[in-house]
Structures are given as structure tokens and as C-alpha cells.
Amino acid sequence: MGLVVFRKTPVELFANGVAVLPFRNLSGDPSQDYLSLGLSSEVRSVLARNSALRVVAQASCEAIKQRALGAAEMAKALAVSYILDGNVRLAKDRLHVAAELIDGKTGFSKWSESFARPIDEMSTVQDAIAGAVTAELAIDDDAPANASENYGATKNAAAFDEYLKGNDLYAAAIDLKSDLAALAFFDRAIERDPQFGAAHAARAKSLTSLGNTSDTVEKARQYYEGARSAALRAVELGPSSADAYSTLGYVLFQAQLRVADARAPYERSFELGAGEAHVLARYASYAAATRKFEAAERAVNRARELDPLNATIHRAVGFVQYASGQYEESIGSVERALSLNERLSDSHARIGMALIALGRPSEALAVATKEKSGMVRAPCVAIAQHMLGDDAAAAAAMEELKAAYGDAGLYQQAQILSGWSRAQEALTTLQKALELGDSGLTYAYIDPTLAPLRKRAEFQQLLKTLRFV
Structure with missing residues (x-):
């Protein structure tokens, strides 16, 4: 294509x-x-x-x-x-x-x-x-006349009040304590109205966020399984809710690596959510990660029209462009995102990786130093330093990644090893990441840092196991 x-x-x-x-x-x-x-x-x-x-x-x-x-x-x-x-x-x-x-x-x-x-x-x-x-x-x-019920709404004022309080805390994303407090509000909303589908969807997103920041693999899996159950209940109670289907797709794909299973709910969310920017952006990211680039472009352009001042939407545009090999355009979109929110997470690393794909390691290294997240900064620094011939600095970046994140950074370790042309070690690390359910693997099908591995039988098998192909 x-x-x-x-x-x-x-x-x-x-x-x-x-x-x-x-x-x-x-x-x-x-x-x-x-x-x-x-x-x-x-x-x-x-x-x-x-x-x-x-x-x-x-x-x-x-x-x-x-x-x-x-x-x-x-x-x-x-x-x-x-x-x-x-x-x-x-x-x-x-x-x-x-x-x-x-x-x-x-x-x-x-x-x-x-x-x-x-x-x-x-x-x-x-x-x-x-x-x-x-x-x-x-x-x-x-x-339709029964729209509220179809969208998983509630007529219970106390449940609705708890739901609004939870949404306010969840959107603030302050820290673990506030995330747990948001979950408690959603739980109380559901206690007051067990048929409140939107609260189940919110609970699923809250559990997914908690899983993403868990300190153990087992705890993360428990959160993710709870998120899947909540998302399934949200879809059942809100069969016309684009957000419910989008949440289910997100949990299946990002949290549980069920790539093929996520397609149906994501497609349904796209059908129902033509007017909802966050739904369109999630769909676009999934479509791009699974190499459905034309569908991703349509969705993310619509999201940008509906939410032109949202930094995360412009970052999503950049991801679609990066996934399809439009690295220069991707840099411009992420820079636009940073102009709207200079603290937007992982954005400097995204620019750095695009510069690496363009063969410009010095520029990549310069922008990577601005990245706050060590997990995404390390691959950019390690690969750029290797390209520049400073293997000691490259190795130091790898060790920093291992020391800070351990097995939680296995996918990023594989990116570095592949960028260093150590293909077999990269494949072994990816296999371990698969066994532990590393969500970084959602990028494996489109990640240019893994290009040296693509013709290897082990990598093709990895993609089949994940059901990308």
C-alpha cells in the first residue's frame, strides 16, 4: 500500500x-x-x-x-x-x-x-x-426515543453525581491516590445504579490506568481483567455507546494484547462515534498499529477537526503518520502537540525516534534530552548514541533503562538491541515481553526500530501469535 x-x-x-x-x-x-x-x-x-x-x-x-x-x-x-x-x-x-x-x-x-x-x-x-x-x-x-438507555445513561441523581465526581478526578490524573479515589466514585455510582453503563465504561478506563502504573505484573493483570469485565458490561448496558465499545477495544488491545479480538469493538465504536474525537483518535491509533493506514487517516483527521486545540489529538495524528512512514510529517504534528501542551508525555521521544528513522541521530539525541519519561527516552538515546559511535554512552542508556524499569521495559530493551543490530538478543527479549504481556508489543507491527527483525522467522511467528497477521 x-x-x-x-x-x-x-x-x-x-x-x-x-x-x-x-x-x-x-x-x-x-x-x-x-x-x-x-x-x-x-x-x-x-x-x-x-x-x-x-x-x-x-x-x-x-x-x-x-x-x-x-x-x-x-x-x-x-x-x-x-x-x-x-x-x-x-x-x-x-x-x-x-x-x-x-x-x-x-x-x-x-x-x-x-x-x-x-x-x-x-x-x-x-x-x-x-x-x-x-x-x-x-x-x-x-x-431514538430511548436514547438515554441505549447510551447507558442513568436516571438516578445520586449515581450521576458520583459519576461526575469520578470523571473530574480521573481527568485530573494527579497521582495514584486520586486515581483510586476516582475508581471509588465510579464504584459508588454503580452501587446506586447497577444498570448505569457509562459508569461501567468509566470504571474500565480507570482500572486500565491503574494497571498501566502497577508495580507488579500480577497486579496489572488483575486490574486489566477487571477492566475487561467492566467494559463488556458497559457495552451490554449501552449498546449505542461509542465510548463503551471504544473502551472495550482499548482494554483488549492495549491491556491484554488481544489484537484481533479488539477489531470488532473498535470498528463498532467508529460506526457509532463519528462525532466523538476521543473515540476517533483511539480507533485511529489501533488502525495505524494494525497497518490500516487509510482508515486511520480518515478517523484521525476527523478527530482533529472536532478537537483542534487538543494536544493529544495532534500527537495521535503524529503517530498515524509515524506508523505509515511519514516521519517528517510526524515530527510537525508532534511539535504542534507540544505547542499546545509543552509537558505532554513521551512527545519528545516520539520526535527523536522519527529523527532516528530519518537517519539524523544528532538531532534525535538533542531532542531526547528533553523527554521526562525515562522508559521512552532510553531507546532514543541508546540507538542515537550507537549510530554516532559512542557505544559507552549507548550502553549506559540501556543500563539506566534496566535499573529503572526492569522487566517492565522489555519492549524498549528489544528496540535498543534491534537498533544495535543484535537481532537474536532482541528476539529473545521480545519473546519474554510476550510472556509477561508487555503492552509495548502493540507497536511491533509498525515499529521501524524493529525493521532488522522483520524477515526473521521468529519475528513473523511473534506477529502471528499476537494475531497481527
Whole structure:
């Protein structure tokens, strides 16, 4: 297959484009921020299910609001025709929400309405706002009458509140303590409503994150198996939820190395999630890793349209380009990601590995020194130093990797050994990584550092065992 070429398209204001800004918390209590932010996020999700709308994703909406621009300027930056803003106030046992739809061309209000509901009807507010917006824009709501149930929603206000608190903590990704606290919120949401599919999906993502940072292989496997069970339950309860299928695909692929089994849920997530940037980006990464480059390009370009100010989306674009051999283009996309978030993890290493693939080790070494993650920095440094003839420095980078990460860095050790032309040692290390379920193996089919191994029978067998081929 020939290389997929990414082209920039001119910016235009989409007539059906809507950006939902984070709602303001008017309660005067910062501990209620999760409620206003969570409610606006849920409104955004409901609107995104309507295929007639182009709804900008959460990260870009949050980023643009921080710039303190006028409505017309925000609309132009996000290429949308409408801005939805609002505020939330919780008073005793009643929730007060004010929402306003602003014309992005004029900056004037097109529609506004206030909603006052008992707190136990909180979960219905986002549907009411989304319905009013689609009606004002004279756009048919193509969701079925029982949409909430199909998407794994809840009508239990207490469960919904726990879910919003968990999402707020999970998104913050502060440390292990906060990750465990987020999981506890999701567990309580499920206790209050066992049929709450979205909470099961959130629980699966939380367990996967905990597995990724576990200090033992056995503990990680337990987290991953719990994540798989939760994701399967989310799909069962939310058969129309793109996020549920995407989460299941992610757990099967990244956490359990079940490459072929992940395809069906990922494909279903793509069918259902045309309006959800994070779903499209996950699908694109899977498609690229399995060498379905045209599908990956379509998905990641759509994700970039929906979330143009999200650094992780641009990093995903870079990965698709890197996987398909477009190394220069990949560097540009990851640099764009870093311009949006200079602390974005593993991004400098991604640029460094692309430079190594281009045969530019000096530049690779310079950029690798900026990488904070030792696990992904070490292969870049070790291979670049070897290319430059400094074998002592290369060996030091390998030893640093082993000392810091042990068997958790087996895939990265194999990358280095392959880059040093020590093919048999690299193959032996990859086999050990397979036995331990190293998630780095998800890159094996497209990783240019493993090119010296590709014609070896042992490597071909590895790909077959993983069911890449």
C-alpha cells in the first residue's frame, strides 16, 4: 500500500458547528466545580450523538475559554457557527442552570433559557438543553426515543453525581491516590445504579490506568481483567455507546494484547462515534498499529477537526503518520502537540525516534534530552548514541533503562538491541515481553526500530501469535 498523504484544509465556519463551553459554577463553592463542568460535558456528549451536528470536543472548548476571547473570535478559532455557554447553581435541593446559544458570526444571543429542577432530576437537564438547542437550530434529532438507555445513561441523581465526581478526578490524573479515589466514585455510582453503563465504561478506563502504573505484573493483570469485565458490561448496558465499545477495544488491545479480538469493538465504536474525537483518535491509533493506514487517516483527521486545540489529538495524528512512514510529517504534528501542551508525555521521544528513522541521530539525541519519561527516552538515546559511535554512552542508556524499569521495559530493551543490530538478543527479549504481556508489543507491527527483525522467522511467528497477521 502506498503512503497516505495528509493535507491541510482551509478553515471554514461549519453551519452545523457547535462549541459547548465549560459552564460556570455560580454557587460560590469551588467543590461544586465538578458539577458545572460535568453537566456541560454531558450536554456536549448528547449533542455529539446527533449526526447532523459538528460538536467541538471538550479539550478544545476548555482551551478556547481560557483565552478569554469574545464569542465571535472563539467561533472563528473553532470553525463553528454557534457557541453554547451556561452557568450552574445548586441551591438547597434544586439545580438552577442557565444556557445561552450565541451566534458565532454576530456574537449576539440566538436563544437562552433557564432550567430549574429538583436535584433528583439532575440527570435530565442535559437532555433538555440539548433538545432545545437542536430545536432552535431546526435540526432533527436522529437519536431514538430511548436514547438515554441505549447510551447507558442513568436516571438516578445520586449515581450521576458520583459519576461526575469520578470523571473530574480521573481527568485530573494527579497521582495514584486520586486515581483510586476516582475508581471509588465510579464504584459508588454503580452501587446506586447497577444498570448505569457509562459508569461501567468509566470504571474500565480507570482500572486500565491503574494497571498501566502497577508495580507488579500480577497486579496489572488483575486490574486489566477487571477492566475487561467492566467494559463488556458497559457495552451490554449501552449498546449505542461509542465510548463503551471504544473502551472495550482499548482494554483488549492495549491491556491484554488481544489484537484481533479488539477489531470488532473498535470498528463498532467508529460506526457509532463519528462525532466523538476521543473515540476517533483511539480507533485511529489501533488502525495505524494494525497497518490500516487509510482508515486511520480518515478517523484521525476527523478527530482533529472536532478537537483542534487538543494536544493529544495532534500527537495521535503524529503517530498515524509515524506508523505509515511519514516521519517528517510526524515530527510537525508532534511539535504542534507540544505547542499546545509543552509537558505532554513521551512527545519528545516520539520526535527523536522519527529523527532516528530519518537517519539524523544528532538531532534525535538533542531532542531526547528533553523527554521526562525515562522508559521512552532510553531507546532514543541508546540507538542515537550507537549510530554516532559512542557505544559507552549507548550502553549506559540501556543500563539506566534496566535499573529503572526492569522487566517492565522489555519492549524498549528489544528496540535498543534491534537498533544495535543484535537481532537474536532482541528476539529473545521480545519473546519474554510476550510472556509477561508487555503492552509495548502493540507497536511491533509498525515499529521501524524493529525493521532488522522483520524477515526473521521468529519475528513473523511473534506477529502471528499476537494475531497481527
